[in-house]
Amino acid sequence: xxxxxxxxxxxxxxxxxxxxxxxxxxxxxxxxxxxxxxxxxxxxxxxxxxxxxxxxxxxxxxxxxxxxxxxxxxxxxxxxxxxxxxxxxxxxxxxxxxxxxxxxxxxxxxxxxxxxxxxxxxxxxxxxxxxxxxxxxxxxxxxxxxxxxxxxxxxxxxxxxxxxxxxxxxxxxxxxxxxxxxxxxxxxxxxxxxxxxxxxxxxxxxxxxxxxxxxxxxxxxxxxxxxxxxxxxxxxxxxxxxxxxxxxxxxxxxxxxxxxxxxxxxxxxxxxxxxxxxxxxxxxxxxxxxxxxxxxxxxxxxxxxxxxxxxxxxxxxxxxxxxxxxxxxxxxxxxxxxxxxxxxxxxxxxxxxxxxxxxxxxxxxxxxxxxxxxxxxxxxxxxxxxxxxxxxxxxxxxxxxxxxxxxxxxxxxxxxxxxxxxxxxxxxxxxxxxxxxx
Amino acid sequence: xxxxxxxxxxxxxxxxxxxxxxxxxxxxxxxxxxxxxxxxxxxxxxxxxxxxxxxxxxxxxxxxxxxxxxxxxxxx
Numbered sequence: 067x068x069x070x071x072x073x074x075x076x077x078x079x080x081x082x083x084x085x086x087x088x089x090x091x092x093x094x095x096x097x098x099x100x101x102x103x104x105x106x107x108x109x110x111x112x113x114x115x116x117x118x119x120x121x122x123x124x125x126x127x128x129x130x131x132x133x134x135x136x137x138x139x140x141x142x143x144x145x146x147x148x149x150x151x152x153x154x155x156x157x158x159x160x161x162x163x164x165x166x167x168x169x170x171x172x173x174x175x176x177x178x179x180x181x182x183x184x185x186x187x188x189x190x191x192x193x194x195x196x197x198x199x200x201x202x203x204x205x206x207x208x209x210x211x212x213x214x215x216x217x218x219x220x221x222x223x224x225x226x227x228x229x230x231x232x233x234x235x236x237x238x239x240x241x242x243x244x245x246x247x248x249x250x251x252x253x254x255x256x257x258x259x260x261x262x263x264x265x266x267x268x269x270x271x272x273x274x275x276x277x278x279x280x281x282x283x284x285x286x287x288x289x290x291x292x293x294x295x296x297x298x299x300x301x302x303x304x305x306x307x308x309x310x311x312x313x314x315x316x317x318x319x320x321x322x323x324x325x326x327x328x329x330x331x332x333x334x335x336x337x338x339x340x341x342x343x344x345x346x347x348x349x350x351x352x353x354x355x356x357x358x359x360x361x362x363x364x365x366x367x368x369x370x371x372x373x374x375x376x377x378x379x380x381x382x383x384x385x386x387x388x389x390x391x392x393x394x395x396x397x398x399x400x401x402x403x404x405x406x407x408x409x410x411x412x413x414x415x416x417x418x419x420x421x422x423x424x425x426x427x428x429x430x431x432x433x434x435x436x437x438x439x440x441x442x443x444x445x446x447x448x449x450x451x452x453x454x455x456x457x458x459x460x461x462x463x464x465x466x467x468x469x470x471x472x473x474x475x476x477x478x479x480x481x482x483x484x485x486x487x488x489x490x491x492x493x494x495x496x497x498x499x500x501x502x503x504x
Numbered sequence: 505x506x507x508x509x510x511x512x513x514x515x516x517x518x519x520x521x522x523x524x525x526x527x528x529x530x531x532x533x534x535x536x537x538x539x540x541x542x543x544x545x546x547x548x549x550x551x552x553x554x555x556x557x558x559x560x561x562x563x564x565x566x567x568x569x570x571x572x573x574x575x576x577x578x579x580x
Binding site: 103240242 | 507510513514516517518520521524525527528560564567571572574575577578
């Protein structure tokens with residue numbers, strides 16, 4: 067393992083890529099702790115301490131996790147990658163609904179890059195909305211309910227507030243660019259590496275907090291449970307069903323092609339962790355909307371009250387059931403987007419491949435989709451259950467919702483970690499080196 | 505002084521957003537986020553793209569310096 071790392075660093079261009087990625091992550095973390103000008107840093111630190119000391123089940127749990135604790139500090143990169151993720155979800159859903167976008171998607175590379183461009187525009191739009199919302203919350207003192215300190219330096223200075231909104235919006239743009247730079251010149255997928263960095267960043271502090279507050283025994287139990295969960299997640303993430311494919315021999319000119327037997331790997335969890343991210347960011351929306359509209363002093367209406375009671379914290383039955391169902395739905399949705407059985411079957415037919423015992427063409431496509439939907443059933447249940455674990459079991463221990471071994475953070479860590487290591491490995495293999503995973 | 509830096513900060517923020525949007529989106533959205541599909545990046549970057557990179561970095565540095573300067577000035 068370690069020798070593989072030293073080998074990776076001895077390879078010049080891989081070393082360059084790794085260092086580039088690390089540099090971008092460092093820049094990103096720097097921006098996450100740099101406060102936006104006009105924010106009262108000391109008072110925020112006081113309020114944060116107060117919020118953490120109380121049992122306050124952090125309402126912004128998920129967003130706070132994705133922004134690595136930057137959100138409540140109102141730093142330059144406070145919004146993190148959340149606007150980009152939300153924009154991507156919206157566009158993915160719109161592709162199914164709007165015919166013009168669907169046509170663009172079928173166009174291939176060019177259409178896809180156009181959709182990406184739309185996503186980028188939408189990201190900036192959402193960033194303006196969200197930064198305005200958070201600054202407004204901070205101004206009216208609702209960012210930390212129950213904390214009397216003034217968060218902004220001068221809350222009547224309109225010019226200063228506009229500056230803050232613009233800075234946070236530009237920060238989101240910069241994050242987007244940093245992510246794309248990593249994808250382009252670094253290792254792995256930029257956006258997921260940035261999420262990974264944010265999740266890892268809050269990890270040691272949270273662990274330490276549990277150790278201090280609950281004592282050594284609970285700490286040891288938590289560590290044991292966490293390691294067991296990581297092992298389980300790694301196992302399921304690596305699990306795949308191999309569907310054998312036989313290629314017919316054929317002559318092209320004087321050369322012989324094909325005649326090999328290979329397999330299509332279908333992963334149990336083909337969708338990765340995207341369903342969890344989709345579900346949690348969708349569930350976060352009603353709460354954002356209510357916090358925008360409940361600024362006025364008047365009595366909130368029934369809908370807002372219901373949302374506040376049931377959808378804000380994770381320990382109500384309504385929240386858990388919705389979360390679970392959304393994850394299962396998004397798993398199937400995302401698998402159907404990323405894997406098209408008809409296309410795979412057609413490709414196989416074109417190159418003379420077939421699954422033993424099944425005729426090429428339509429029967430193959432039907433077989434593939436049958437296997438895939440049966441395989442996704444346990445996959446989606448697994449995703450749902452893993453992300454319920456922190457909410458159900460750890461509520462008993464009394465840990466907060468953005469607990470370090472929360473299901474989502476484990477899924478992100480393991481998923482992104484495995485993926486990145488595999489990418490490095492494939493680069494190493496180009497030079498005939500042994501990789502990390504044997 | 506504060507007003508001047510604020511204006512500089514607003515201008516550089518807007519320029520930053522504009523420049524980032526001018527870049528061609530690499531990565532293809534969520535589809536290859538978290539190890540979805542096969543990432544394929546063919547060809548290097550063009551001259552336009554490289555100049556855009558340089559311009560974005562310069563603007564970014566100015567933006568960053570402005571944030572720190574304004575933050576220090578506004579410190580109570």
